[in-house]
Amino acid sequence: MEDTTGSNPQSLGFTEKLKSWLSWSWTYVCFIWFVTMFLIIFFLKKTCVLPPQIFEWWYFRKYGTSFIEQVSVSHLRPLLGGVESSSTAGLFSSVNGEAEPRPSVSECKVWRNPLNLFRGAEYNRYTWVTGKEPLTYYDMNLSAQDHQTFFTGDTQQLRPEDAVMQKAWRERNPQARIRAAYQAIEMNHECAAAYVLLAEEEATTITEAERLFKKALSIGGYNRPYLYINLLVYIKRRLAMCARKLGRIKEAVKMMRDLMKEFPLLGMLNIHENLLEALLELQAYADVQAVLAKYDDISLPKSATICYTSALLKARAVSDKFSPEAASRRGLSTAEMNAVEAIHRAVEFNPHVPKYLLEMKSLILPPEHILKRGDSEAVAYAFFHLQHWKRAEGALNLLHCTWEGTFRIIPYPLEKGHLFYPYPGCTETADRELLPSFHEVSVYPKKELPFFILFTAGLCSFTAMLAMLTHQFPELMGVFAKAFFSTLFAPLGFFADKMESFMPSSFWHQLTRI
Numbered sequence: 001m002e003d004t005t006g007s008n009p010q011s012l013g014f015t016e017k018l019k020s021w022l023s024w025s026w027t028y029v030c031f032i033w034f035v036t037m038f039l040i041i042f043f044l045k046k047t048c049v050l051p052p053q054i055f056e057w058w059y060f061r062k063y064g065t066s067f068i069e070q071v072s073v074s075h076l077r078p079l080l081g082g083v084e085s086s087s088t089a090g091l092f093s094s095v096n097g098e099a100e101p102r103p104s105v106s107e108c109k110v111w112r113n114p115l116n117l118f119r120g121a122e123y124n125r126y127t128w129v130t131g132k133e134p135l136t137y138y139d140m141n142l143s144a145q146d147h148q149t150f151f152t153g154d155t156q157q158l159r160p161e162d163a164v165m166q167k168a169w170r171e172r173n174p175q176a177r178i179r180a181a182y183q184a185i186e187m188n189h190e191c192a193a194a195y196v197l198l199a200e201e202e203a204t205t206i207t208e209a210e211r212l213f214k215k216a217l218s219i220g221g222y223n224r225p226y227l228y229i230n231l232l233v234y235i236k237r238r239l240a241m242c243a244r245k246l247g248r249i250k251e252a253v254k255m256m257r258d259l260m261k262e263f264p265l266l267g268m269l270n271i272h273e274n275l276l277e278a279l280l281e282l283q284a285y286a287d288v289q290a291v292l293a294k295y296d297d298i299s300l301p302k303s304a305t306i307c308y309t310s311a312l313l314k315a316r317a318v319s320d321k322f323s324p325e326a327a328s329r330r331g332l333s334t335a336e337m338n339a340v341e342a343i344h345r346a347v348e349f350n351p352h353v354p355k356y357l358l359e360m361k362s363l364i365l366p367p368e369h370i371l372k373r374g375d376s377e378a379v380a381y382a383f384f385h386l387q388h389w390k391r392a393e394g395a396l397n398l399l400h401c402t403w404e405g406t407f408r409i410i411p412y413p414l415e416k417g418h419l420f421y422p423y424p425g426c427t428e429t430a431d432r433e434l435l436p437s438f439h440e441v442s443v444y445p446k447k448e449l450p451f452f453i454l455f456t457a458g459l460c461s462f463t464a465m466l467a468m469l470t471h472q473f474p475e476l477m478g479v480f481a482k483a484f485f486s487t488l489f490a491p492l493g494f495f496a497d498k499m500e501s502f503m504p505s506s507f508w509h510q511l512t513r514i
Contacts, residue, residue, distance in 0.1 A: 108371055108426040110434065112146060113380050114270040114305075115241070115277065116368045119174075120201045121209050126365055134365040137172075138433040142369045144169045150230050151193040161188040168197060178202050190219040192231050199238070210242040233263055237271060244278050253278045273305045280309070280388040289313060303372060304353055304381040307346035312388065312395060314339040319394030324401050340402045347403050349373060352442040354403040356382030357389050358396060361442065367434045374427040375442040376434045 147169040161184040168180030181194040199212035240255035256275040366380035
């Protein structure tokens with residue numbers, strides 16, 4: 001019997017020609033690949049496969065930041081758990097009783113939180129329940145500095161009890177601070193600052209804190225006018241906040257208005273923000289608008305409270321009837337456009353707030369100090385004002401539909417702002433110092449690399465690796481390449497063999513002649 005393998009020379013010829021054609025076409029595939037790479041390089045201005053310094057220069061010119069720094073900060077540092085280690089010393093006393101210096105966190109200015117909570121009655125209760133510390137040492141350092149400056153005055157004229165209180169504010173241990181306050185009271189029963197410390201840190205309820213503040217108010221140091229003004233303003237403000245927390249909101253509003261009339265030059269204390277929150281709780285929206293008309297001025301520094309309260313009032317006027325579908329069909333009315341513009345203005349000032357208001361991020365207790373336009377300010381605002389947004393029907397829905405549109409208005413990269421100054425680049429570092437470690441700090445802007453750049457960088461890296469391996473191990477890479485292509489084209493050869501068995505030999509003969 002004849003061997004069947006030799007009975008079909010046309011089939012064998014076709015197989016050889018097919019393999020020859022594949023080998024011939026591979027040359028053109030390689031040529032096309034190199035042409036594609038050339039076009040990619042030309043599109044990227046001939047930088048990707050040139051020395052890294054040129055690519056780094058091009059990336060910096062286009063995106064305003066270093067490629068290596070961006071990758072390291074955004075991707076490598078979170079994986080390695082890297083957060084800048086910072087000293088927690090500052091104004092707190094060291095072991096030997098001397099103040100330990102602390103380097104400045106950044107050039108960003110931090111502000112006292114106008115609605116900061118009470119340590120003993122609120123922050124400590126959180127610690128008792130969760131076992132977590134809601135305040136950082138850096139935040140408490142700033143508070144110690146505030147209290148020293150605000151309550152002890154000129155160090156050249158300190159009374160003995162004032163010297164004790166000046167040391168008390170610097171103590172790290174809360175119990176040591178409380179013991180120092182009692183020591184100052186023993187030295188002088190009319191030491192108002194000592195009662196303030198006890199109200200802030202020892203009182204475990206708001207009612208008890210209010211009693212101690214009233215005690216301090218009754219003995220407020222009449223023989224020292226400058227110190228008395230500072231104490232008087234601080235104590236009256238905290239008494240108003242106690243009344244607000246205990247539900248006596250109208251009384252709190254009256255106390256805040258009287259305080260603002262009595263000391264109109266102390267606008268830096270932002271007492272109007274306490275007033276705005278209390279008026280929103282009363283739903284006295286006309287009074288809120290009157291306060292905004294006075295303080296939402298181009299010459300005055302802005303805050304998230306000012307910008308977002310203004311947006312809330314305008315959103316409240318249209319949000320109950322707002323529908324995205326209807327707005328897309330008929331367009332936005334004048335009132336709706338004003339509301340959307342107010343939301344865009346607020347989001348540009350502080351882009352972190354919407355995620356807290358929309359409950360896309362979990363809230364924590366606000367810090368005692370905030371960084372304007374930072375995540376700490378967003379936490380503080382949302383903690384007190386989320387309930388007011390929920391009370392306005394449809395306001396959160398309008399915010400949800402429109403807040404992301406702000407980022408299409410702001411230039412990118414952020415060389416310049418739209419309605420405000422460019423967003424500062426130092427907020428992340430300062431917020432990490434102000435907010436506890438268990439909180440995931442919101443970062444803006446997140447400069448994510450385009451997919452095309454990532455793809456091209458990976459392709460260039462892969463090509464360079466192959467070239468290096470081929471240069472170092474030519475024989476081994478030759479065997480690998482042969483095995484790789486044999487495996488790659490095995491399905492095609494199997495398919496060709498199957499086609500030969502089903503198709504008549506004359507068909508293949510005619511096809512090869514063509």
